[in-house]
Amino acid sequence: MKNIFFVGLCLLTIVSAFGQTNLVIRVEDSLTHEPVIAATIRTVTKPVIGAVTDVNGIARITNLSADVKTLTVSAVGYTTGQFPITTGRDTLVFRLKPEVEAINEVTVTATRTNSRIEDLPIKVEVLGQEDMDEESAVVPGNVSSILGDISIIHIQRTSAVNGNQAIRMQGLDPKYTQILRDGLPLYEGFSGNLGVLQIPPLDLKQVEIIKGSVSTLYGGGAIGGMINIVSKSPTSEKPTFTALINHSGLKENNLNAYYSQRYGKTGLTLFSGYTNQAAVDVTGDGYTDSPQIKQFNFHPKFFYNPTDHTRVNIGYAFTQEHREGGYLPALEGTEPNAYRNITDLQRHTVDFDASHNTSENNSLTLKGAVSTFHRQNTDYRKLSDGRQSSIYLEGNDLVRFGKHQLIAGANLTIEAFRKNPDSTRLVDYTYQTIGGFVQDDWQVGEKVALQAGLRFDHHNTFGNFLLPRLSVKLKPADPWTVRLSVGTGYKTPNLFVNQTPGALNVSLIFPRLLPIDVATVKAEKSVGANMDIAYTKTFESGLSVQVDQAFYYTYVNSPVVSAFASTSSNLGAYTQLINAPYNLFSVGTDTYVRLEYKDYELYLGYNHTLSRRDGPSSPDPTDNSYLPLAPQDKFSTTLAWENEHFRFGIETAYVGTQYLYNNQKVANYWFFAGAAEYHYNDHWRLVLNAENLFNVRQANYETVVSGPITQPTFRPIWAPLEGRIVNLALKFTL
The missing domain is CATH 2.40.170.20 (TonB-dependent receptor, beta-barrel domain)
Structure with a gap:
């Protein structure tokens, strides 16, 4: 009788083992691929099983039921995400998107493909929503101040008495910098002579700065650079x-x-x-x-x-x-x-x-x-x-x-x-x-x-x-x-x-x-x-x-x-x-x-x-x-x-x-x-x-x-x- 009980217990253990999964998971930043420390990984349904990532972004979950197909991952400063469990890999890699979109998930519109800034082959510098919010209170009348904070841009005053200003990029005359508003060249010729930098920042989302010759994008003028x-x-x-x-x-x-x-x-x-x-x-x-x-x-x-x-x-x-x-x-x-x-x-x-x-x-x-x-x-x-x-x-x-x-x-x-x-x-x-x-x-x-x-x-x-x-x-x-x-x-x-x-x-x-x-x-x-x-x-x-x-x-x-x-x-x-x-x-x-x-x-x-x-x-x-x-x-x-x-x-x-x-x-x-x-x-x-x-x-x-x-x-x-x-x-x- 004892032998029969022992054999049954072994069979139950084997069946249970085949119905459970042990996982090794690495959580990364979706942009930098750096490890996310102290990220919480847990099941969606009860009983809740979870783990927390270490300094290398690694977490281990043992005895996970084979019925669980999805895990939820959360961390401070990141958007909570749900990830499917895939087989055939020693380590599963889950990538979390940073929560602060204005800094990390910047989409550039000037290049027409609406790509993320880090994916672009061309170098683009973006002053984002946070910068615009700050500037709207610091210098509410125009965007010249925040542009002048960038070392490659020099704001040149062109008149001693009427306050007009122009933008120099890469040491070239202001006429070689092209200005766009929402991807449209609105400040060309006579209409661009005065008032371009009198644009208040309160209703702006961002300012995109492309350095160097990009006339291929919008035509003549962008020899020193372009600002959208x-x-x-x-x-x-x-x-x-x-x-x-x-x-x-x-x-x-x-x-x-x-x-x-x-x-x-x-x-x-x-x-x-x-x-x-x-x-x-x-x-x-x-x-x-x-x-x-x-x-x-x-x-x-x-x-x-x-x-x-x-x-x-x-x-x-x-x-x-x-x-x-x-x-x-x-x-x-x-x-x-x-x-x-x-x-x-x-x-x-x-x-x-x-x-x-x-x-x-x-x-x-x-x-x-x-x-x-x-x-x-x-x-x-x-x-x-x-x-x-x-x-x-x-x-x-x-x-x-x-x-x-x-x-x-x-x-x-x-x-x-x-x-x-x-x-x-x-x-x-x-x-x-x-x-x-x-x-x-x-x-x-x-x-x-x-x-x-x-x-x-x-x-x-x-x-x-x-x-x-x-x-x-x-x-x-x-x-x-x-x-x-x-x-x-x-x-x-x-x-x-x-x-x-x-x-x-x-x-x-x-x-x-x-x-x-x-x-x-x-x-x-x-x-x-x-x-x-x-x-x-x-x-x-x-x-x-x-x-x-x-x-x-x-x-x-x-x-x-x-x-x-x-x-x-x-x-x-x-x-x-x-x-x-x-x-x-x-x-x-x-x-x-x-x-x-x-x-x-x-x-x-x-x-x-x-x-x-x-x-x-x-x-x-x-x-x-x-x-x-x-x-x-x-x-x-x-x-x-x-x-x-x-x-x-x-x-x-x-x-x-x-x-x-x-x-x-x-x-x-x-x-x-x-x-x-x-x-x-x-x-x-x-x-x-x-x-x-x-x-x-x-x-x-x-x-x-x-x-x-x-x-x-x-x-x-x-x-x-x-x-x-x-x-x-x-x-x-x-």
Whole structure:
């Protein structure tokens, strides 16, 4: 009897053993593939059996019933996921997605494939939602401040009295940086001359920055780089409302509001903002260092998803602005004959974006924009009055097959300028560009990815352009990534782009401009190369490290520059555009380091750029002059600490080795800023911000304005004019 009982017990044990499973599981970060420590793994049904991962991300589960087919995995900072149990492997690997999507799951729209940033063969830097939320309270009026924090970008002020600014990338003139809004080139020609950086950040989702020549993507202009400003979209059926009020020591007042909500298949975002800034003379020389600005922005956008495969977005943007600078008593009415610079502008834009997924692997997209821009400017008591109408249309087809993402499309750009009666010698023109492009993203293997692109553009005035580009991404070993990119570009001549004067005292004000001689002035062509070596790792202590070392080179043939003309007016010699008798090149390195540990975050950036003329192409072979207003050294750093209710930050920037004309070197300077924020219940934020803490101003080094008050002369602007700026902002989010 005992033998029979023993045999039965053994048989029961064997049957039970065959009905149970022992598992070894490794939990990884889906992006970095680093082990996730202290992740909890458990069964979905009772009885609950589970385990916790060790320092290597490993957990072991024994005696698991064979009926269990799925396990749930959760960890702090990650989205909880369910994973199927597969057989035939010694170790199961489960990958968790980080919970903070704004930092780790960034989708880039500028490349048209809507790929994750870490999957792209081309290097893209993204300022995400968290950055936009912070900037909307620190500097509510525009995005220039946050862009200027990046070491490879230099914000150049182009006017001493009206506050206009432009963007330099990789040491090149501002005209070589292309600006997009939601993937649309809305700021070209006359309409891009003023106000691009007057875009408030409150309704922005992110800003995408692509360094180097990427003209293959959107046509001419992106020789030094491209910046895509992306609007928010509604994400919840619960309403979101944010209101912000700000006041600064420069007599600037901002009132901005943003609303978004989904209603089933439809959605809406709505931004409205008003800026009222008084003219201020900081230096005491009588001229406005900070102009008078009255600006209103209105930006509704409608979203419609009739099916799971189709979406349509339609937006409207309206901007109206009055801007006035010059001799302050003239603005106040006590010196009616003194110098004033007055600008009134109005911008209307209607844009749309429609896409339809014909299958899981094919997507058709049609997008475009129609805009009008009217600008009246009085400078030196001379009126310029013009209107530009612009159209951009694009259709593309994205196909995914195997390891390829292939996109092909065509676009049409129309830019029509019409002059109203004024005192300038400008003439009407209509530019039309028809382009076709194809781009293939090929994941060759686990460690190699390629992106090859080709564009052909036909411009009705300046001819044909063929633009090839090739990018390679290598993953030699975790956590290293290497990206290489070579591309070509072009830039058609345009009187109204953000030009830097080609020589000292050459004026770019509209009353002095002569029309372009299209028979003699040719488009600029370029070739550029970029290389990035990136290291990203999160250690067991919680320390996160990102290091990026970039190298770049750009060469521009026969750049279009402004020069003195043989004719003159009562304001002096006219200005004409010509192809320079020299070429340009820019070569440099850019170093980026970001450290995060618990409540602390540290950013370090250093950029070194050499930009100058290429002498052998010049009549004077010794002419190797540096490009004016292009700093050779820029160092940026940000240190921030945040807890449940407070955030403190300190920013530092160094601008050095900067030249004007004829290789005239100017002083190096440091720039410091600090911000303190108190937030309560995710609803209220109170921010105190101070820019330029030590009051660095160009007037501390030289006289900026000279000559009579009726016709003054202004020095080139190479340093801040306004000095210290302190602002206090209150932000409420529902």
